[in-house]
Amino acid sequence: MKNVTTYKNKKVLVLGLALSGVNAAKLLHKLGALVTVNDYKSFEDNTEAQELLEDGMRVVTGGHPVELLDEDFEFVVKNPGIMYNNPIVAKAMEKGIPVLTEVQLAYEVAQCPIVGITGTNGKTTTTTMIADLLNSKQQRGKAYVAGNIGTPASLVVQDVADEDAIIMELSSFQLLGTTTFKPHIAVITNIYSAHLDYHGTREEYVAAKMQITKNQTEEDYLVVNWDQPELRELALASKATVIPFSRQEMVENGVFLSGETIYYLNEPIMNKKDILVPGEHNLENAMAAIAVAKLMGQETPVIKEVLASFAGVKHRTQFVRDYKGRKFYNDSKATNTLATINALNGFTQPVILVAGGLDRGNDFDDLVPHLKQVKGLIVYGETAAKLTQAGEEAGVPSIVTVQNVEAAVPVAYDMSEEGDVVLLSPACASWNQYRSFEVRGDAFIDAIEQLIANIEEGE
Incomplete structure (x- = not known):
């Protein structure tokens, strides 16, 4: 960790705790800042605040009093989930106080290269793929995963060495609170409309994503999805060396698909069918990961071996079990129709689809054209009737309503035959x-194990 003096003896307000806030406060304290922590939760129920108080930091809990800003703080470090229209955040910005996220702090003290991954979909899978690719058969150094994936970057940076790398998943919320942040390699998987309740407009959302390359120079790299015209246009504004990846055309200086083979520059890397995780979206994730691995010096045989055995990130089209010829996949992270469509398009086999959940008022018309290979639809939750209607419109042969995911598993098994896929992809x-x-996906996995145990006990 670099010994920076930016925050030494400076008054810093850490707004909001949870993992990122706690670790940001601890890092600032270590850097010599005069830290005040403010969290909405009451002190009695706030073990994080109690811990930070014991560490010698000032703690204010039970709300976000705007009056705190009368104390001449020089920086505010906020939890990414706190919106910018929060009164205390808005007041800080009005007073010209820099409002940062802990990703900015982590960057300032990091002494190893950073690979930053953002995008609307595929961030976690791509981040995990890259780390696995870089850590396989490496003789020196380690790739550490951090950021939006669950481990705060401000914690990870304290233990890395020069020869290591930090593979950092970055949300738009985190990127919006950066100023000098500059990854050596930036990856943008794709851009769709999302989080408009937070950003206000799509333009603001896209601008937040593009913070990832704002400070890059020609010595850095921007790996970008070339199949999205919008990203091609946005990449023009970057000073970084652009490395495109494309499923649709041969790109001279990046990763592309020709026939069934994935190439990096003019070097064949692997057959796309050898990538274990299904779906065109995962092909794109793998192509982005290949670009980073090659830029970081990984050898082609290692890349092929890792991607041929990568079973997916938990709850994201995760391969669970192959039992009596049925393949079970857990895609509980699919909380919207686009994610479920991507999952379904990854299979050519007949699918038993388990879907349902919270009703946000949307219909499922866009799902209908993608239900053609679904031979059985099992629905549950508040959206059961809407999903049933979509299934009937698509001509799904068998549709059953159950109480929950656990009840769906034995019904799905009874519906299925050898060679079928049983897929939890809720679209809700x-x-x-x-x-x-995560809890929903774990319930699905547990129900599969219980089903198998029951079947084998009865044999």
Whole structure:
């Protein structure tokens, strides 16, 4: 970790705790800042605030009093989830106080190269692929995963060495709070409309994503999805060396698909069918990861070996089990129709689809054309009736309503035959029945194991 003096003896307000806030506060404290921590949760129920108080930091809990800003703070470091229209954040910006996220802090003290990955979809899978590719058969150094993927960057940077690398998943929320942040390699997987409740407009959302390349120079690299015309246009504004990846055309200076073979520059890397995780979206994720791995010096045989065995990130078209010829996949992270469409398009086999969850008021008309290979649809939750209607319109032969994901698994097995895929891809958020998509996905996996145990016990 670099010994920076930017924050030494400076008054810094850390706004919002959770993992990123706690670790930002600890890093600032280590850098000699005079840290005040402010969290909405009451002190009695706030173990993070209690811990930071014991570490010698000032703690204010139970709300976000705007009056705090009368104390002449020089910086505010906010939790990415706190919106910019929050009164205390808005007041700080009005007073000209820099409002940062912990990603900016991490960058300032990092002493190894950073690979930053952003985009609307595919960030976590691409981040994980890159780390696996760089860590396989490496003789020196380690690739550490950090950021939006779950481990705060401000924690990871404290332990890395010069020969290491940080593979950082970055949300638009995190990038919006950066000033000098500059990854050596930036990756933009794709751009669609998202988080407009936070950013206000699509233009603001896209601008936040483009923060990833704002400070890059020609010595840095921008790996970008060339199949999106908007990203081609946006890449023109970057000073970095652009490395395109494309499924649709041969690109001279990047990764492309020709026939069934993936190439980097003019070097054949692997057959696309050898990539274990299904779907065109995962092909794009793999192409982005290949570009980074080659830029970082990884050998082609290692790239092919890793991607041929990469089973996916948990809850993201994750391969779970092959039992009696049925392949079970957990795609609980699919909380919208686009994600479910991507998952379905990854299979050529007949699919038993398990879908449902929270009703956000949308219909499922866009899902209908993609249900053609679905032989059985099992629906649950608040959206069961809407999904049933979509299935009937698509001509799905068998549609069953069940109470929840756990009840869907044995029904799906009974519907299926050898060679079929059983896919949980809900197209809905989980919150009406499950605390998170992770809890929902774990329930699906547990139900599969219970099903197998019951079948084998009865044989």
